[in-house]
Amino acid sequence: MARLPLYLRALTGLAERGVATVSSEELAASAGVNSAKLRKDLSYLGSYGTRGVGYEVDFLRHQISREIGLTQDWSVVIVGIGNLGHALANYGGFASRGFRIAALVDADPKRAGEEVAGLQVRHADELEDLIQQLRISIGVVATPARAAQTVCDRLVAAGVTSILNFAPAIVQVRDGVDLRKVDLSTELQILAYHEQRKNGAALALTAEQAAELAEAVNG
Amino acid sequence: MARLPLYLRALTGLAERGVATVSSEELAASAGVNSAKLRKDLSYLGSYGTRGVGYEVDFLRHQISREIGLTQDWSVVIVGIGNLGHALANYGGFASRGFRIAALVDADPKRAGEEVAGLQVRHADELEDLIQQLRISIGVVATPARAAQTVCDRLVAAGVTSILNFAPAIVQVRDGVDLRKVDLSTELQILAYHEQRKNGAALALTAEQAAELAEAVNG
């Protein structure tokens, strides 16, 4: 269930503020969802609430963590150590949530040996060995679009069954492999679509106008 | 419609390979969706196909671009020039798709003046001025979680009505403002959830095991 991480984060926030008990109404509000939906979601995990009272924050947190599988560590390899790969490697939110960035890999031999986020960047040739030795189960693809399919194929062949793809490419994997996609320009395009319908494109610019404004402001 | 960018990308790929005409079946395959779904989606834009033949690639590409609003440029501000902000600023996929990164803003005075991706980083105090002067309509938030709500409030107050939030925080905005969220650790958690169910956690590690392996391989 894709909303569990959301609830978990809301619960963590409550726990940090010392809240011990929370109602479905309150928790739903801080997660930004409907309270009935939240109750139905939680009911699939079991009856962890108390009628007339609510949910115990710490207990529920633990149950959700266990359900998601965060009571174990997962080893992750990041493939492609460009700007985005750097950002991902340095992103603090992973380690604190049960994900261990175990290896960084790049196809550029000049990058191999470079240290990023306390790890040595390895050359792409070593990908299969690293996956096996470090028992990596999750691959993060931050390569250019043209390399994405090949990288995914190699990850799958080496035994990885979960991939998070940041490359702006449509990648096919065999059944049984989970592939999630994060596409930055798609997200912006969806925003632009709504934006256009909102204000009648009042804020849309021609390329020339935009360049002029940039010149004027940025010098 | 959230799938239009996907179709657009598939069509661009076909155009680059010199394909002039494509059937719903083929296009759906390269976009990774059902062909009936694709035809229904496209039918909302108008009757742009030819029965018995298919769709003209270039023509359809233009229609979708227009529908999304990519025939105009949109000015974007990135708030928070840490690792992720850097990566976003340098990401080539934006400019080529109608998005112009017009300003970079950071709360750290030491960062102000620094040049990133050919733009000077401005101090957060200037946010409102920049939005007005550059006619910015889209804000990208790449700040730490604790700053996200304040930044979004300021963006909205200054007239921004579309926000893409990368901060791992639940942010509330008033009606009429579009807020999309990209949450890296949520994505990994969803993968972990499926991973756990797939192989009976065979690849899950305790923190100790993971550390041992890392030691052995990375030295």
Next chain:
DNA sequence: TTATGTGAAGGCCTTCACAGCG
């Protein structure tokens, strides 16, 4: 009395299957 857990209703999106057009 209060707030959970859950049938039932409703709405949205996907998929089927084929009429109809080129």
Next chain:
DNA sequence: CGCTGTGAAGGCCTTCACATAA
């Protein structure tokens, strides 16, 4: 004859509303 465009069926997810338990 082939493939689009689309009514209709089906399934999934959300929301309502209340019986039920503390």
